[in-house]
Amino acid sequence: LGRPRAAAFFAWIGLALCPANLAAQHAAAPKKVLVLYWYDKDYPAHVRWQESFLANLHSGRGGAIEYYPEYLETNRFSGENQLRVKRDYLKRRYADRRVDVVVAVTHVALDFLLKYRDEIVPHTPIVFLVPSRYSSVKSAIRSGATGIVTLAGYRRTLELALRLHPGTEHVFVISGTLERDRQFEAMAREELGDYDKRTVQIHYLTDLSPDELVSRTKNLPERSIVLYVWQQAYNEHGKLLESADVLYSITRTTPAPIYGLSGPRVGQGIVGGYVYTLESGAGRVADIVRRIAGGERAQDIPVEYAPAFPMFDARQLRRWEISEDSLPAGSIIRFRDLTIWGLYRWQIIGFISFCLVEAFLIVALLVQGARRGRAEAELRESHNRVQNLAGRLIIAQEEERKHIARELHDGLSQQVAALAIGLTGLERHLPDTNGARAELMSLDNRLNELSEHVRSMSHRLHSSTLEHVGLADALKLHCSELSEQKGIAVDFDICGNIESLPSDTALCLYRVAQESLRNVVKHSRAERANVTILRDGDTIELRVADRGVGFDPSGKREGLGLVSMEERVRLLGGSLKVISQPGDGTELRVWVPAESRS
Amino acid sequence: MNRTRVLLAEDNATMAEVLESILELDFDLVATVGDGRAMVEVARQTEPDVIVADISMPLLSGLEATRQIREHGLRSKIILLTMHADVPLATEAFRAGVSGYLLKAGAGKELIKAIHEVQQGRRYISPAIGDEAVAGCGVATSRGRSG
Numbered sequence: 001l002g003r004p005r006a007a008a009f010f011a012w013i014g015l016a017l018c019p020a021n022l023a024a025q026h027a028a029a030p031k032k033v034l035v036l037y038w039y040d041k042d043y044p045a046h047v048r049w050q051e052s053f054l055a056n057l058h059s060g061r062g063g064a065i066e067y068y069p070e071y072l073e074t075n076r077f078s079g080e081n082q083l084r085v086k087r088d089y090l091k092r093r094y095a096d097r098r099v100d101v102v103v104a105v106t107h108v109a110l111d112f113l114l115k116y117r118d119e120i121v122p123h124t125p126i127v128f129l130v131p132s133r134y135s136s137v138k139s140a141i142r143s144g145a146t147g148i149v150t151l152a153g154y155r156r157t158l159e160l161a162l163r164l165h166p167g168t169e170h171v172f173v174i175s176g177t178l179e180r181d182r183q184f185e186a187m188a189r190e191e192l193g194d195y196d197k198r199t200v201q202i203h204y205l206t207d208l209s210p211d212e213l214v215s216r217t218k219n220l221p222e223r224s225i226v227l228y229v230w231q232q233a234y235n236e237h238g239k240l241l242e243s244a245d246v247l248y249s250i251t252r253t254t255p256a257p258i259y260g261l262s263g264p265r266v267g268q269g270i271v272g273g274y275v276y277t278l279e280s281g282a283g284r285v286a287d288i289v290r291r292i293a294g295g296e297r298a299q300d301i302p303v304e305y306a307p308a309f310p311m312f313d314a315r316q317l318r319r320w321e322i323s324e325d326s327l328p329a330g331s332i333i334r335f336r337d338l339t340i341w342g343l344y345r346w347q348i349i350g351f352i353s354f355c356l357v358e359a360f361l362i363v364a365l366l367v368q369g370a371r372r373g374r375a376e377a378e379l380r381e382s383h384n385r386v387q388n389l390a391g392r393l394i395i396a397q398e399e400e401r402k403h404i405a406r407e408l409h410d411g412l413s414q415q416v417a418a419l420a421i422g423l424t425g426l427e428r429h430l431p432d433t434n435g436a437r438a439e440l441m442s443l444d445n446r447l448n449e450l451s452e453h454v455r456s457m458s459h460r461l462h463s464s465t466l467e468h469v470g471l472a473d474a475l476k477l478h479c480s481e482l483s484e485q486k487g488i489a490v491d492f493d494i495c496g497n498i499e500s501l502p503s504d505t506a507l508c509l510y511r512v513a514q515e516s517l518r519n520v521v522k523h524s525r526a527e528r529a530n531v532t533i534l535r536d537g538d539t540i541e542l543r544v545a546d547r548g549v550g551f552d553p554s555g556k557r558e559g560l561g562l563v564s565m566e567e568r569v570r571l572l573g574g575s576l577k578v579i580s581q582p583g584d585g586t587e588l589r590v591w592v593p594a595e596s597r598s
Numbered sequence: 599m600n601r602t603r604v605l606l607a608e609d610n611a612t613m614a615e616v617l618e619s620i621l622e623l624d625f626d627l628v629a630t631v632g633d634g635r636a637m638v639e640v641a642r643q644t645e646p647d648v649i650v651a652d653i654s655m656p657l658l659s660g661l662e663a664t665r666q667i668r669e670h671g672l673r674s675k676i677i678l679l680t681m682h683a684d685v686p687l688a689t690e691a692f693r694a695g696v697s698g699y700l701l702k703a704g705a706g707k708e709l710i711k712a713i714h715e716v717q718q719g720r721r722y723i724s725p726a727i728g729d730e731a732v733a734g735c736g737v738a739t740s741r742g743r744s745g
Contacts, residue, residue, distance in 0.1 A: 409681055410609075410610060410654070413681050413702075414610040414612065414613045414681070415612055416703070417613060417702035417703045417705070418610070418612045418613045418615075418616040420702075420703050420704075420705075421613075421616045421617065421620065421703075421705050421706035421709075422616050422619075422706070423706065424705075424706020424707050425616075425619060425706055427706075444706075447703070448703050448704070451681075451702075451703040452683075452703070455681050458681075464654065465684045465687060468653075468661065468684070468687050468690065469684070469686040469687050469689075469690050473689075474686070476686065
């Protein structure tokens with residue numbers, strides 16, 4: 001039973017004596033900082049100050065620092081007696097706890113510490129944050145304390161106000177404390193005391209009751225401005241009115257612009273001014289605290305000064321028609337009306353970017369579309385030209401054939417015929433000696449053959465039969481010639497009236513039938529073919545069909561036959577279709593208008 | 599007996615000369631004209647017994663001239679000379695009112711005979727056309743070989 005307990009005990013001893021563990025414990029021992037606030041915990045300036053102070057306190061390097069806030073609460077419990085109660089309380093509370101640094105927020109806390117520090121936290125260095133011109137600062141520094149002094153902007157604020165309101169004759173300085181000690185007035189007098197009395201008259205409204213203050217400021221002379229410093233008071237019911245409350249009661253009634261020295265007053269009715277804020281010094285106080293916690297001596301750290309900075313209320317600027325351009329450089333302007341731009345800047349930027357991208361895309365598409373349109377138009381134009389050329393080529397070819405055929409027929413053929421007739425005449429007159437007649441007969445026959453040859457050549461080139469006897473008979477003749485010459489039976493049928501077709505229509509159909517039959521003879525290996533012409537209203541249909549080997553119409557076309565047929569038909573505004581498949585014959589169908597187009 | 603009066607219509611000069619030389623031996627050659635329209639005019643003026651005409655001529659074809667002459671009521675017999683051995687064309691010619699249809703190449707032998715045939719009121723068609731017609735697509739015609 002005893003063995004595990006013994007083991008645990010020795011392990012504990014070992015851990016406790018381990019030097020590394022001791023060092024770690026020593027390094028981790030946190031420094032303690034006590035911050036003494038002037039008012040209570042919920043005072044807004046304290047809340048902001050604390051936030052800024054703690055953020056800076058824990059952000060730097062160095063060991064951990066424990067934070068002990070305490071509140072004098074002089075707003076609720078004022079008087080020397082109450083301070084002594086607080087002293088006793090703090091004395092007992094920190095009796096067995098060593099505090100490394102104590103911070104005084106405002107001169108009230110500093111006064112308290114200068115008086116009771118040695119009873120509460122003896123010898124602990126003091127760091128303060130107080131306004132300038134405060135009498136106890138010097139004695140505090142002498143006693144070894146250090147800190148930040150915020151420089152009051154009385155003079156700079158007044159100069160600024162006078163510049164913004166030229167022609168001002170009266171300045172009313174409002175201040176007052178619960179103690180009625182006139183300390184603010186004293187500070188103001190010190191800064192403004194030497195102000196040239198010939199330009200403005202400075203009046204001090206110090207420690208007036210709220211009602212008095214309202215009635216005095218309500219009837220200020222023309223060309224007056226108000227410098228609101230600080231004013232606390234009790235109202236008639238004994239309720240404490242804070243500086244902001246008092247300000248509020250006069251802003252509603254006074255006709256003059258009000259300038260101030262405290263940051264939080266911006267937004268509560270003052271135009272602005274060179275102001276200080278409690279929290280602006282909080283970060284710097286935290287820095288000093290960390291240095292002291294790190295081992296530096298307070299008296300070796302010099303006191304820093306925090307200047308007041310220009311801050312304005314945009315609504316008041318508008319009310320007094322003050323241009324932002326006339327304000328000092330680096331001015332902070334609060335309570336600007338949020339513009340639509342300010343509210344929705346990123347959405348607007350996003351939307352506009354989106355629109356721009358969209359617009360760019362649309363323009364790009366339009367440009368591309370236009371380019372394509374032009375290219376298509378050019379292509380169509382080119383296609384039309386080619387078709388036109390093809391049409392003209394066919395007409396030219398037809399004309400040339402006709403011309404050559406006529407030359408052969410009217411020239412050569414006639415000459416040969418004339419020769420044959422002449423020969424016949426000679427034959428009649430010549431006595432038959434030494435077989436001369438037989439010789440002449442032979443010559444005559446050869447001439448006839450030549451004549452026939454020329455005639456058929458002419459006929460093939462351009463059938464005048466078509467012109468003389470019309471389409472039906474010309475085709476009939478062609479079919480019978482083909483049957484005779486090529487050994488393929490070609491049947492020809494007509495359905496409907498195809499008399500008096502325009503000559504170009506008749507020629508087209510004749511040529512297409514001719515070309516198609518040539519293909520039948522050449523490729524189909526068929527023994528029979530059919531040529532049919534039908535009339536259906538204003539349309540003439542030509543069919544040339546065979547039961548031969550067929551072909552694949554979607555395949556590559558060779559030769560000009562089909563192309564020239566299509567072109568002839570197209571010239572007349574007709575259409576052409578080839579129906580075929582391998583092994584299943586071929587049918588060509590052509591539709592053309594019965595009336596000429598032109 | 600009066601010699602048969604013949605009008606020749608032929609636009610080809612060589613052919614016209616050869617034909618004239620044949621016709622002059624046996625017939626009274628009224629005139630030789632070179633186009634279809636002149637043929638109609640001269641025929642109306644001279645009223646020949648027989649007109650020998652080329653089928654293809656300027657201004658008016660032989661076929662069309664034949665139709666016009668028939669319209670004018672002239673009774674002249676007409677023989678068309680052709681380079682074409684086309685049966686349909688021959689058919690058309692006989693419908694139009696010709697009496698003879700002659701291939702030019704055979705004219706040396708057949709023309710005199712043909713004129714005599716049509717003078718007798720018969721029709722004449724070149725044997726070459728008849729042969730082709732037999733071998734052709736069998737279109738019926740009103741042709742008769744000689745008579």
